[in-house]
Amino acid sequence: MINIPRGTQDILPESSAKWRYIESKLHDLMSCYNYEEIRTPIFESTELFARGVGDSTDVVQKEMYTFKDKGDRSLTLRPEGTAAVVRSYIENKMQGLPNQPVKLYYNGPMFRYERKQKGRYRQFNQFGVEAIGAEDPSIDAEVLALVMHIYQSFGLKNLKLVINSIGDAESRVEYQQALRDHFKPVIHNYCADCQKRIDTNPMRILDCKVDRNQPEMKTAPSITDYLNDTSKAYFESVKAHLDRLCIPYEVDPNLVRGLDYYTHTAFELMMDSKDYDGAITTLCGGGRYNGLLELLDGPKQTGIGFALSIERLLLALEAEGIELPVENHLDLFIATMGEAADDYAVKLLNDLRHAGVKVDKDYLSRKLKGQMKQADRLQAKYTIVIGDQELEQQQVAVKNMETGQSETLKFEEIASYITKGA
Numbered sequence: 001m002i003n004i005p006r007g008t009q010d011i012l013p014e015s016s017a018k019w020r021y022i023e024s025k026l027h028d029l030m031s032c033y034n035y036e037e038i039r040t041p042i043f044e045s046t047e048l049f050a051r052g053v054g055d056s057t058d059v060v061q062k063e064m065y066t067f068k069d070k071g072d073r074s075l076t077l078r079p080e081g082t083a084a085v086v087r088s089y090i091e092n093k094m095q096g097l098p099n100q101p102v103k104l105y106y107n108g109p110m111f112r113y114e115r116k117q118k119g120r121y122r123q124f125n126q127f128g129v130e131a132i133g134a135e136d137p138s139i140d141a142e143v144l145a146l147v148m149h150i151y152q153s154f155g156l157k158n159l160k161l162v163i164n165s166i167g168d169a170e171s172r173v174e175y176q177q178a179l180r181d182h183f184k185p186v187i188h189n190y191c192a193d194c195q196k197r198i199d200t201n202p203m204r205i206l207d208c209k210v211d212r213n214q215p216e217m218k219t220a221p222s223i224t225d226y227l228n229d230t231s232k233a234y235f236e237s238v239k240a241h242l243d244r245l246c247i248p249y250e251v252d253p254n255l256v257r258g259l260d261y262y263t264h265t266a267f268e269l270m271m272d273s274k275d276y277d278g279a280i281t282t283l284c285g286g287g288r289y290n291g292l293l294e295l296l297d298g299p300k301q302t303g304i305g306f307a308l309s310i311e312r313l314l315l316a317l318e319a320e321g322i323e324l325p326v327e328n329h330l331d332l333f334i335a336t337m338g339e340a341a342d343d344y345a346v347k348l349l350n351d352l353r354h355a356g357v358k359v360d361k362d363y364l365s366r367k368l369k370g371q372m373k374q375a376d377r378l379q380a381k382y383t384i385v386i387g388d389q390e391l392e393q394q395q396v397a398v399k400n401m402e403t404g405q406s407e408t409l410k411f412e413e414i415a416s417y418i419t420k421g422a
């Protein structure tokens, strides 16, 4: 037997109905916030992620699915959406569009070679937004408000929004040096990756999964103490907007995020539920990326966004015992008695489907009792039983399975009776 690849999942019909519900709600919310959908390829040039996400990140170093195509090009299955959306913004010269910021959203599979655990998959589905072309604390606040709105609209309550500012490029130069000075005397106790990170990108030491419990992690200098005046003022203004919007948040000076492109506002939404037994509590993450467009040879524009995985959203809903209102019932089940009736049902079924009725019949020559059980399993709202008499009279009793009441109708009247929600 050939099994599904490790870290991937089949989304079976019962779940896919939930996915459709979630995705359709997300599309609706996006129109309220005036974001438009963008679809970029599943694979991109490897260089896009190496440069955009950052050579020293775990994502690029360890987690990418990279391959050569037949033309010897190095391609990578996208591990995240931001770099690709920014590439597309630059390539399609969206900076020339009159409506800035350009507000985009995406929804699709991403791939990371990670250790499988609850809430962490090798193929997962990210829904994300990017607002590119404005550097204004009010757009940061809009993006944060949108994150909260999304989760609250599904009825989730146990949420914790954690924010931080990781400053602008200038603030970070000093900070990186302070981290080097802090870790240098003890770096021999750290993993091989951190021993490289201390030179290439010391901030990455702070989110090392191997060394997270080392004592110097707790005493490491905080970025907050290295923010210059511009960065401080920007962060204060974002917080003031959040206060005005009555969005509760916690400031965590240790939140640095695992991707290199962030500047200023960085945030994560955590699940704050005691009943959740999974190790993964981060539902969503994002932030501002002021240098990314230029790093990818684009114009001097800035952006902010976030991404969440639908898999983790579903886990959060499960942890809070929230049932999504997904219905998957049939309008009508046609039961038949005899060959002539069954032949007639094939045609009636086709006509009714063309009229927009959700309808099915038996295909396994079940006895009438078996057919009625099947109607029950399919949660059919109405049933009809066609036999010789119904064929002769060209009419049939349409039974409402909820009330038990029947109404006799001509075959051609059934569609409008059902679609009008009789």
Ligand code: HAM
Residues within 6 Å of the ligand: 079, 080, 081, 082, 083, 112, 114, 119, 120, 121, 122, 123, 124, 126, 128, 129, 130, 258, 259, 282, 283, 284, 285, 286, 287, 288, 304, 305, 306, 307, 308, 309, 311, 312
């Ligand atoms: P990220 O924090 O790497 O950020 O991922 C964002 C979200 O994707 C996570 O909070 C989680 O919900 C989901 N996620 C990540 N990895 C996995 C996985 N292996 N299995 C299941 N879910 C996962 C980004 O990707 C940035 N591009 C977000 C962003 C957009 N920043 C600015 N704009």
